[in-house]
Structure formats: C-alpha cells, structure tokens
Amino acid sequence: MITKTALTAAMIEIHGPKDGKFVAKFIAADGRSLALSVPVEQASVLRDIQESMPYGIAVHDLVEVAAEAE
DSSP: OEEEOGGGSEEEEEEEEETTEEEEEEEOTTSOEEEEEEEGGGOHHHHHHHHHOTTOEEEOOSSOEEEOOO
C-alpha cells in the first residue's frame, strides 16, 4: 500500500470532446468518483479549463490518504 500525498489525493479530469461530449470526472481521495457528460455546445467553460490545465486539476487535501499501488 502507498500513501498518496495531499497533492494527488483528489482530482478533476476533463476528457474530450468525443462523440459530441466532454466528460468531467471528479475523483475523491478515497477513490469514489462522479462523471458528468457535457454536450459540446454547452462546454465553453470546460474547454477553457481543459486548455489551461491539460493534465487535470489537483485538489489539495489537508490529510494524507492510503491508496493501493497501481
């Protein structure tokens, strides 16, 4: 088991466009996730974020979390 640092404990990823949609995925420190499908026509904000942060957005956490090695 590895301990993830606060820098990588939670993430927001934006993928796409694919098949006319973007997918915004929110991943919690404990591995739970939520994905939202956004039509290209309504995705101007997602597009701006994706261009500004192509490797995702790291959400800082105040505590370390244990995670299994990949």
